[in-house]
Amino acid sequence: xxxxxxxxxxxxxxxxxxxxxxxxxxxxxxxxxxxxxxxxxxxxxxxxxxxxxxxxxxxxxxxxxxxxxxxxxxxxxxxxxxxxxxxxxxxxxxxxxxxxxxxxxxxxxxxxxxxxxxxxxxxxxxxxxxxxxxxxxxxxxxxxxxxxxxxxxxxxxxxxxxxxxxxxxxxxxxxxxxxx
Amino acid sequence: xxxxxxxxxxxxxxxxxxxxxxxxxxxxxxxxxxxxxxxxxxxxxxxxxxxxxxxxxxxxxxxxxxxxxxxxxxxxxxxxxxxxxxxxxxxxxxxxxxxxxxxxxxxxxxxxxxxxxxxxxxxxxxxxxxxxxxxxxxxxxxxxxxxx
Numbered sequence: 001x002x003x004x005x006x007x008x009x010x011x012x013x014x015x016x017x018x019x020x021x022x023x024x025x026x027x028x029x030x031x032x033x034x035x036x037x038x039x040x041x042x043x044x045x046x047x048x049x050x051x052x053x054x055x056x057x058x059x060x061x062x063x064x065x066x067x068x069x070x071x072x073x074x075x076x077x078x079x080x081x082x083x084x085x086x087x088x089x090x091x092x093x094x095x096x097x098x099x100x101x102x103x104x105x106x107x108x109x110x111x112x113x114x115x116x117x118x119x120x121x122x123x124x125x126x127x128x129x130x131x132x133x134x135x136x137x138x139x140x141x142x143x144x145x146x147x148x149x150x151x152x153x154x155x156x157x158x159x160x161x162x163x164x165x166x167x168x169x170x171x172x173x174x175x176x177x178x179x180x
Numbered sequence: 181x182x183x184x185x186x187x188x189x190x191x192x193x194x195x196x197x198x199x200x201x202x203x204x205x206x207x208x209x210x211x212x213x214x215x216x217x218x219x220x221x222x223x224x225x226x227x228x229x230x231x232x233x234x235x236x237x238x239x240x241x242x243x244x245x246x247x248x249x250x251x252x253x254x255x256x257x258x259x260x261x262x263x264x265x266x267x268x269x270x271x272x273x274x275x276x277x278x279x280x281x282x283x284x285x286x287x288x289x290x291x292x293x294x295x296x297x298x299x300x301x302x303x304x305x306x307x308x309x310x311x312x313x314x315x316x317x318x319x320x321x322x323x324x325x326x327x328x
Contacts, residue, residue: 019201022208029211038237038293040321048313067302117303121296122229124305125324129231136233156238177306 041128046173060101061108063092064175065127069118073127082126089134093168106138106168114175131172138168224249224264229298231324242291243321244283246276248304249297261300263308276311284317295323 065085066074073080075088093109095102103109111131115124136151143151143164154161226249237243244265251259251269263270265279284290292312296305312320 019204022201022204026204026208026211029208029215033211033215038240038243038321038323039234039326040237040293040323041231041233042235042237042291042319042321045309045313045318045320047316047318115302115306117301117306119302121300121302121305122298124302125229125231125298125322128322129233129324132231132233174309177310 041125041132043128043172043174049176057110058104058108061103061110063089063103063109063111064114065111065131066114067116067119067124067127069116071120071123073123082123082130085127085130086134086137089131090138093134094138110171110173112173112175115177117177132170135168135170139164142167220245220247220264220267222247222264223252223269224262224297225252225258226295226297227299228295228323228325230326231322232326234324234326237291237293237321242287242289243293244280244287244290245293245295246308247295248300248308249295250300261297261304263304273307273311276308277315280312280315280317284315289319290317291319291321292317293321293323 064074064076066077068074073082073085075085080088089111091099092102092111093106095104095109096106097104113128113131140151143149143154143160146164147154147160151161151164154164224247226247247264249261251262253259263273263276265276270276280292294305294308309320312318
């Protein structure tokens with residue numbers, strides 16, 4: 001009796017709806033997924049200074065950019081338009097000792113950025129964008145001269161990319177904020 | 181003519197679908213792995229600034245976010261500029277130091293992405309940056325969008 005009953009049942013699970021279930025899950029994950037990548041301007045903050053005196057920097061190797069509360073940009077205390085920053089930074093970094101007022105070498109050149117408490121954020125980003133653009137152009141130029149390919153096409157962590165990065169290191173410093 | 185007809189009749193119609201579940205499962209697993217399910221609920225309003233020379237953050241797992249913008253109040257009003265980390269608004273700036281320090285201990289290669297509303301003043305960003313420096317979380321990224 002018992003034996004007979006067992007024989008009538010099929011021992012397998014019906015698998016034909018498996019695809020439907022998988023499809024349902026697939027559609028859920030398709031809808032939920034956001035593939036867009038984060039983009040932004042990367043920067044490394046200076047560490048909190050210790051009691052040790054920072055090494056002295058010669059004045060010619062330092063480019064002071066101040067964005068004040070009115071959203072005006074001052075390069076070395078002289079007002080400058082945002083769209084001239086890129087050119088100024090390029091000249092400053094890639095001077096190689098030619099002009100006595102500009103940097104000695106790209107390795108020594110430091111761009112120091114200072115802001116006020118009331119500085120509008122978008123002006124600051126525009127300014128930073130221009131500075132980054134200057135470095136990007138210099139690196140692109142160096143990469144074209146050296147390897148004949150654009151800097152952006154060099155692979156990450158490749159020897160060539162690191163070589164170019166060493167030629168034009170981004171020495172961007174955020175100045176200490178004023179007290180109060 | 182008849183020759184052609186015969187050949188056509190001989191071909192089997194229809195694509196075999198027996199491998200379809202496998203394909204679907206493969207896609208499913210791909211999307212399951214790539215999905216980041218939980219994005220925080222924003223309590224501050226953020227409109228990104230735009231910039232051209234931006235870089236992609238390839239490794240999303242290294243990123244932790246700090247949101248800075250005017251607080252969203254009920255009835256579409258906007259309040260004071262506030263700082264949000266994860267799901268909570270920061271009441272005291274000194275908290276940021278501890279939160280970020282803990283996060284840095286978990287992931288030493290952490291990148292802090294600052295998502296700041298473009299109409300903010302920079303003072304609050306400076307405060308956050310000072311806290312990050314105290315926490316020794318020095319790699320930051322100002323989140324921006326590319327001009328369209």
